[in-house]
Amino acid sequence: MAAVKYTKADWVAQADIQELDNGQFQGVVLVSREHGNSSEEARHTVAAPSDSPEQALEQATALAHRLLADVTV
Template sequence: MEDVSYSKGIYTAVASVRPMNAGQYQGLVSLARDDGEELENAIYEVDSASGTPEEALEEAKALAHRLLGELEL
């Protein structure tokens, strides 16, 4: 499954999926600044596991949008 990238100002969020135990999947979001400054929390995890990679990616995309929406530019 291919990662999905979103940008807002100098920030880029990349939504991805990782397999977990028992056939479950978890969505992840990597948040970075394009100017090279380090972020305190660069990786965010979706709270719940999903049964398919597609569901996990949808959850990760929603988290990416939420994180970018909370940023002050």
């Protein structure tokens, strides 16, 4: 994973895509603490699949930004 990686304080959001069985693509984001344990990891998916990997990655990066914006430092 991790086509794109963003950080805020000690939080990391890694955005990537996955190909679905129907040929579409879905953006996924893994949010975790840089020095935390696996119980602090959360996987998020973009709500709607995309027809292209570029569009799915764009949606995943937008989701990563929104998720990190909600993190309180």
